[in-house]
Every structure is written in C-alpha cells, then in structure tokens.
Amino acid sequence: MRNGRAVASTARAAVPNSAGQRIKILIARFLGLGFVAYLFISASGFAEGARILAPWWTPLAVVLVFGPGIALFIVSFAAPDRIPIAAAAAAIGIPAASALWFPAWTGDYLDGAARGTWMSALAGLAGVCAALVWRPMVAILVQFVSTSTAAAVDQFGLFGPDASLRHIAYAAVWAFGFTALLAAAVVAAVRTGAILDATKDNLDCAVADAAAAKAREHERVRFDALIHDRVLTTLLATARPGADGRLADEARSALVELDRVADHPDRTESTTAARFADRLSATLAEVDVDGTVVVSISVDDNATLFPTPVTSAIVGAAAEALRNSIRHAGSRAERSVAVELRPDAVHVIVTDTGDGFDAAAVGPGHFGIEVSIVRRMAELDGGRSVIESSRERGTSVALDWSAQH
Helix, strand or coil: CHHHHHHHHHHHHCCCCCHHHHHHHHHHHHHHHHHHHHHHHHHHHHHHHHCCECCCHHHHHHHHHHHHHHHHHHHHHHCHHHHHHHHHHHHHHHHHHHHHHHHHECCCCCCCCCCCCHHHHCCHHHHHHHHCCCCHHHHHHHHHHHHHHHHHHHHHHHHHHHCCHHHHHHHHHHHHHHHHHHHHHHHHHHHHHHHHHHHHHHHHHHHHHHHHHHHHHHHHHHHHHHHHHHHHHHHHHHCCCCCCCHHHHHHHHHHHHHHHHHHCCCCCCEEEHHHHHHHHHHHHHHHCCCCCCEEEEEECCCCCEEEHHHHHHHHHHHHHHHHHHHHHCCCCCCEEEEEEEECCEEEEEEEECCCCCCHHHCCCCCHHHHHHHHHHHHCCCCEEEEEEECCCCCEEEEEEEECCC
C-alpha cells in the first residue's frame, strides 16, 4: 500500500491540474487582480504619503508591495509552479514595506483630511498570500504582524507623536479581525484541495491494488489449471499399468508448456484466428493419442485477432474437457469437438456419447472441472462454460467467449 501511495503521489505531483493546484491557481489569480486594482486605487496616495517620508521609501515600497502581487497574477497563467515563490514574496513584501516606513518617517503627519496611509488597505493581503504557501498558523502570524504594523503606520501617519498605544492596539485588532476571515477562507480552500488530492491518491492506490490482486488471482488460476492439466495428469499416468514411451513425450511437453507460460505471460499480445485454430488442433491431437476424436473447426476470417489470454484459456479448457472424456466416458464412447471462430466470438463444444455423470453432484475439489474448465473460463471477460451430463447419456461441455464492448 505504501508503494502504491508513493507512485500515485508522484504521478499526481507531476500533473499540474490536480484539484489542489487548480484551487491555488484560482486564488492566485484573484489575489493578483486585487494587487492590480489596489495599485490604481492607491496611486493618488503615493504623493501625499511621500510628503512625510524620505524620498527612497515610496518607490521601494511600491516595488516590495505590488511587484510580487502582479507577478503572482502573471505566473498563475504562465508558470503555475512558480506561484509559491511569488506568493511568499508578496507575503513578506507587505510587512517589510510597513517596517521600513518607520526609519523613512520624518516625524511629520498627514493633514486632517486624510483617512489613512495607502499601506493600510493592503495589509490584509499578506496573510492571504501566506496561506497559499505556508501552514495555517504561519499564515495567521504573518497576517497579525502585517495588519499590526500597518495599523501603527496608519496611526503615526495621521497623528504623528500624538498617536496613542490604545488607538494603535484598537486599530490593529480591528484590522486583524476583519482581514483574518479572508485568510481563513483561503486556508480552508487550500486544505480542501489537499484533501481532494489525498482522496484521489487513495482511490488511485486502491484501484492499483485491486488490479494487482486481480492479476495475481488470474495468474494463480492459470497455473492451477496448468498444473492439473499437464503436471498432475502426467504424474498420475506413471502409476497406471501399461505406461509406454508416450509418457516421456507428455512429460517433456508439460515442461515446455510451463516454461512458455512463465517466460511469456501473454497478457497484451494477440493471436490470429489461423494460429488459434492451429494451436487448438495441435493440443487436441496431443490429448487424442488414438486419433478417434472428430474435430471440426470453422473460421470466418483467418486474420481475425483474439486476445492471447482468451486463446490460452479456451485451448486449455477444451483439452481438459476432452481429456476427462477419454478418461471417464468409456472405451466405446464416440467423441467430437466442434469449434467456431467468429469475429469477437468463440464457441467450442466437446461432446461424447459415454457413461456421463451427475453434474449436480460434482462439488468443490474436482480440479479438472472446477479449476481447469469452469474457473478458467470465468476468469475471462466475456467467457463462460456450460457442462451438461447425465448417466448413460453422455456429456457436453460448451465453452463460449464474446468480446466486451
């Protein structure tokens, strides 16, 4: 699970359109527009505020305050991965400009018609920008420092040495309380984006785990069937009287099949209908050592492609059905295999006129039927098997597959 989460997280980090990233981009654009709007609104106050300050402060403050804010708007379109840098610069630039106001202050103050310094309207943006890149507590701290410093600048700018600590504290609390709501909203939005991303990571991980589990189960069923069809059958044959030289050939064939399956899982390849028919004929011929089984194969189009897992499953199930018939139906039974290979569909029916059995009485543990036929076909998307048999009336095993659209 940890590896799955790491892969999902890495994949998401490489994709710029995650939910969290989109939320940050929208907030960055909103803030960027705010900085542009405040630049035009505050322009008239630059000259007025400069009367009580050293000449160097106003141009420096404009660069510190509005430069990162405008850059935030630009990078939200051009380079979203640079949003944290621009937001951090904006969060630092506003309180930095307010702090530099004090060494630049000449001691004079604005006339009574002024309602405040132009810095006071921008102080709340610092914490909002900080919420884009830092933890909530850090963002709230930046908001408090920025609004408190701007409140002090405002009071000293309006009242000069007559500014009182009581008025400064009142202005700072009011400014912080009013603007903290916006910062909290941004913190909540960023957190929501992070939760959405984490949820998607967990979902991707769960899907990957489910797919891996299904693949492991598929492989287990394939090998279970192969072990029964080839290995156990060969080993059991050694205990029967009258074993001849064909047993060694069957053993070698079983080993070759095991090596082929281990080295070539055949998950993503395709097999033509012609090769499908050849492989099925060859496999049935291996089982029918006496050459008494009537096999008919109808192919609509030799170039039709079938998923190789479908080919392997049907060939294995058909061979097991014929093997069971030869082993249990009786020596006088007549057997036939009819195959139809159509585009997007396969139909195979193995029949005999032998002793038959009670299909309803066959329970778990009969690997030849349960694993090598029923489960093998059930593992295929679009695959199924139907087994019909009764005492003294023979047996019919139908194997069907149709492409899922």
